[in-house]
Amino acid sequence: MPALSALPALLPLFNALPGAHLLLSPDLLIEAVSDAYLAVTLTQRENLLGRYVFDAFPGNPQTPEAHGVRTLLASFRQVLATGQPHEMPPQRCDVPDPDHPGQFVERCWLPHNSPVLDAHGCVSQLLHTVVDITAALRDEAHLHDSHAREQTALAEAEHQRQQLHTLFAEAPAPIAILAGPDFVFQLANSASQRIFPGQGLVGNALLTAFPELADTPILPILNGVYSTGETFVVQEMPVMMARYAGGALEEIHFTATYQARRDEQGAVDGVMIFAYEVTDQVKARRGVEENREELRRFQFMADRVRDPFILMRADATFAYLNPKALEAWGYTADEALHLRVPDVDPIFQDDVFRQAFARAQQENIPPFETLHKRKDGYIFPVEVSMGGLLLSGQPHMLAIARDITEQKRTIDALRESEARFRTMADAAPSLMWAVHPDASVRYINRAFLNFVGLDDEQQYAALSWPSYVHPEERDLTAHALTSAIRNRALYSLEHRMRRHDGEYRWLLAQGGPSYYPNGELYGYVGSAIDITELKQANEQLTRANVDLDNFIYTASHDLKAPISNIEGLLHALTQQLSPTIQQAALVQPILDMIQGAVDRFKQTIDHLTDITKLQQEYTPTTEQVELTTVVEDVRLDLLPLIEETGAHLEIDVADCPAITFSAKNLRSVVYNLLSNALKYRHPDRVPHIRISCRCEASWLVLRVQDNGLDGVQQTKLFGMFRRLHTHVEGSGIGLYMVKKMVENVGGKIEVESQIGLGSTFFVSFPA
Amino acid sequence: MQKLPSVLLVDDDSTTNFLHQLLLNRLGVAEQLVVAENGVEALATLTQTCTATSTNCPVLILLDVNMPIMNGIEFLEAYQHLPLPQKQAIVIVMLTTSLNARDLDRVQELPIAGVVNKPLTREKVNTILQVHFQRELPQ
Known part of the structure; x- marks a missing residue:
């Protein structure tokens, strides 16, 4: 090991490095290996030293997708050729399982290869550094912060690369050697300087350079190593230090190896420190712990x-x-x-x-x-x-x-009540039905089944109800029901439906929403009744009314001609009579009586005509009519009668608001009521008539009070050709007309009568 | 007063015709009174009497509305298509039993000079004479 022999003191240090490093010769023989490398690759140093690197790590043949060996070899060759460091992307490169020969343990790496240059600038060795990111990648999978982790891993790799590169290629490693019991910096390489770029270290005592360390555990550790000679390793120790002289203190984490340096005699004369900053890694891990904190919070909530x-x-x-x-x-x-x-x-x-x-x-x-x-x-x-x-x-x-015990109980109760409902519904004579919120049939009762001629409701549901509805009302019915359901509104519609015998019958179907106890819509429930006969009767009635109208019209018309003729003939006859005959005892009275009969006949016909006109006139033109004016007009018209009877008239309508009504009809109303009050006066009393008005809720009420005859029966009073008192002239048409006119605009007329006191008529106009 | 040359009464009711004839004769309204009992008879009368040279073409027709065979309305529709030389001089007054809106609506479009409610009276006749013939019954 020529390279390390140059720095023999550093070999144990190399072995103790926290990172996983492999020192290779240019022909890729393993020259040195750090303890961390042995640990992550599950190998022993004696099995590696001197071996060809790919013999030692042959690669897992079962993971063909991982080209670990090939890419690594390419990287080595590149570094050897260029003399430049090469950083590789994360690699899958499984390692042999020492416990199970022939099997591999999954490993993912972040490798970095650096050249070690000799004095001539030639590559003398390769430094292969790996970071085991297997666990990190697994963590990523469930922590979902792969990006942050990768960044951390990359940063860590970069950091190590920097340190080792400096140590072995450019300059001494990030090592500091503290000499003597005062721990004076004898060596502080540039890597150390990089951690503390603002500190001049060499020649200064540790506490001089970093007075802030005085109260930290570092001093006892250094003393311990110095006195015992035993190597001391600390992991991720937090120390408050300043990166610059006089700078702010910050928490810096170190993983450090403290090793005794011995002199020739073997006595400890200093401490070598390999202090490796792991602040970033610690911060990253804290992130993970925060996630655990989140889990705890989840538990708290749970x-x-x-x-x-x-x-x-x-x-x-x-x-x-x-x-x-x-x-x-x-x-x-x-x-x-x-x-x-x-x-x-x-x-x-x-x-x-x-x-x-x-x-x-x-x-x-x-x-x-x-x-x-x-x-x-x-x-x-x-x-x-x-x-x-x-x-x-x-x-x-x-x-x-x-x-869901309660819920089940509710549903059971609901089922029971539904069963009861069905029993009841099946016994009911009318057609009853229930539909789902989508308007499809949920249920129809026995009467409904009989109507459509089916045995059970499944058949009906299967056929879908619109097919039974008359084609002309099919769309209308479906639309009416779905829109009622959408708006949760009541549903009511007349439509025809095919009976079992094929005849379409008119049904009046009505239904409303039904809800579950939780407020959810159960569907619509309703009934239908056969109104065919009713409809026919109504049509007949309408026809009969029209016929009656026509009859009255024709009668009034056709009766006019003969009565005119009778009148004409009476005149002609009168002119033919000689004066002698005319003066005969009964001739003139008889002629007068004939004329009277003719007049009454004509009057009746005129009234009939008026009624016909009134019935045609459903929407007479209305206007704002002042009651005061109308009452005064009528009073003037009836003045002869008023004077004749000596009636006392009390009119109190000045404050009345205008009435929305036909002016002609209002005049008729007032005329009839006032003339009736005069006509039906009590023979023993001077007529006293009071006309007033008042506002009452949404009505304007005209009140005509008299002290005349009494004993009226309301229902008969307002009938056509009704007269309650035989001794007074009248056709019996007036009050009928008044009632008609008032009712045509949505008003009403009432009468109160007190025996011996007279009657009061109330005409209410909608305000 | 100068009498009208000829007046045509169209009505199916003989009593009415009798009374109208009686009245018009008493008032001395016309030289000649002709009676037709329905629209068809009235049309026949007009075709016969209203030639280019005739002098007894009616100048006033008193027309009833309701008649069998051809009623007053149908008569007027047919009359519109009748090619008569003296048509301009003929005044048609409709006689009704009621001034009912239903009847009035129908006759408004027709070529009539007026509508008079039955029965005819001296006053009504006088009005017709004043409005359409610029003459007046003597007091």
Whole structure:
């Protein structure tokens, strides 16, 4: 070993280097190997020294994808040829398993090859440095910070490369030699200087250069090595130091080897330090520990959640059970240590568990129901969600189990109530139905089945209900139902549906939303009644009404001609009568009576005509009408009657708001009410009539109060041709007309009558 | 007052015709009163009497609406297509039993001079004479 023979004192140091290094001759024979290298490659020094490197590490023939040997050889040749260091990408290069000959242990490396140059600048040796990143790469897999790790590994490799390069190629290694009991820097190479670029070290005592070390463990260590001569290695020791003289103290981590230096007599005369800074690595590892901290936090939360959290290992034991899980199963934490999944889940026996566990590593298992068994043997239903996860590189399965006993009970209750509903519905004579939220049939009752002529609802569901609906209403029905469901609105529709005999019948179908106890939509439930007869009756009624209208019109029209003729003939006859006959006792009275009869006949016809007109006039033109004006007009019209009867009129409508109504009709209303009050006066009383109004909720109420005749029966009062008092002239049409006019605009008319006091009419107009 | 040369009464009701004839004669409205009992008869009368040379073509037609065979409306539609030389001079007044909107709507489009509610009276006749013939019954 010519190179090392130049620095014989450094050979033990080389061996003790924390990094994994191999010193090779130009023909690739192993000249020196560090202890760390032996450790990571599972080899012994005596088996390596002097051997051809690829004989010692032949490469794993079972990993053809790893071209470890070939790429490494190429790198060596490059360094030998160029004299320049070469950094290789991460390599897979398995090492022989010493316990199992012929087998290999998986290893991944970050290799770096540096030339060692002689005095002439020729390559005298190769320094092969590797960083074992096997574990790092595995860590990456579950820590998901591969990038950060790779960076760390690279930085570490770079750092080592720097140090060793300096040590063996350019300058003395990052070594310091402290001489004497005061630990004066005898040697501090440039690598040391690089750690402390601002410190002048050589010639200074350690405490002079780094006074901050006085109270650190470094001094006792140095003293120990100095006094005992025993080598001392510290790993990742944190020391507060300044990188610059007078600079701020910072935490620097060292992995250091302290070795006694002896003089010729073998007495310790100093301490050699190989101090290797690992601050970056420590920081990186702290990151990992923070991840563990996160796991602890997860556990903290899991401990407090409502549902049992169950963390299982591949062997069906429990890695963790939160208090809820223990409580649900009735075990203590200690008892749970010996528990396995099959003990608490009668369904998840080992085979089932293994399958589920394997599946959970691939995908999340959707919630499913299973049974859990308590310590006391009680079995209860649970809903479980499961997923796989890696913890410390080991597959686990996390399950969240929720006791669904209550839920099951509710569902059972629901089933029971549904069964009861069906029994009831089947007994009902009307058609009853229930649909799913997607409008497909859930259920129809016996009456419905009989209607469509089927034996069971599956047949109906299979045929889909729209096929039974009349084609003209099919789209309308489907649309009405789906939009009702979408808006959670009531559904009501008339449509035709095919009966078992092929006849389409009109149905009035009505339904509403029904919900589960949790608020979820169960579907729509409703009924349908056959309204075919009703519809036909309605149509007949409408026709009859039209016919009646036409009849009244025709009657009024056709009766007019003959009565006109009778009147004309009466006049003609009168003119033919000689004065003698005209003066005969009864002739003139008879003629007058005929004329009276004719007049009444004509009046009746006129009223009939008015009614026809009114019924055609469903939307008379409305306007804002002032009640004051209308009442005054009517009063003037009726003035002769008012004066004749000596009636006392009290009008109090000045404050009334205008009424939205047809002016002509309002006049009719007021006229009829006022003239009635005058006509139907009490024979023994002076008529006292009060007209007033008031606002009442959404109504404007006109009030006409009299002290006249009484004993009215409301329903009859407003009928056509009704007269309650025979001794007074009247056609009985007035109040019927008033009622019609008021009702046509959504109003109403009422009457209150008190025996011996008179009547009060209330006409309410919608405000 | 100068009498109208000829007046045509078209009505299926004989009583009405009798009364109208009685009235018009008493008032001395026309030289000649012709009666037709439906639209077809009225058309026949017009074709016969209204030639280029005739002098007894009616100048006033009092037309009923409801008649069998051909009613007043149908008559007017046919009348519009009738090629009569003295058509310009003929005034048609429709007689109805009611001034009902249903009837009025129908006749508005037709070539009539006016609508009068039955029965005819002296006043109504006088109005027709004043409006369409610029003459007046004596007091």
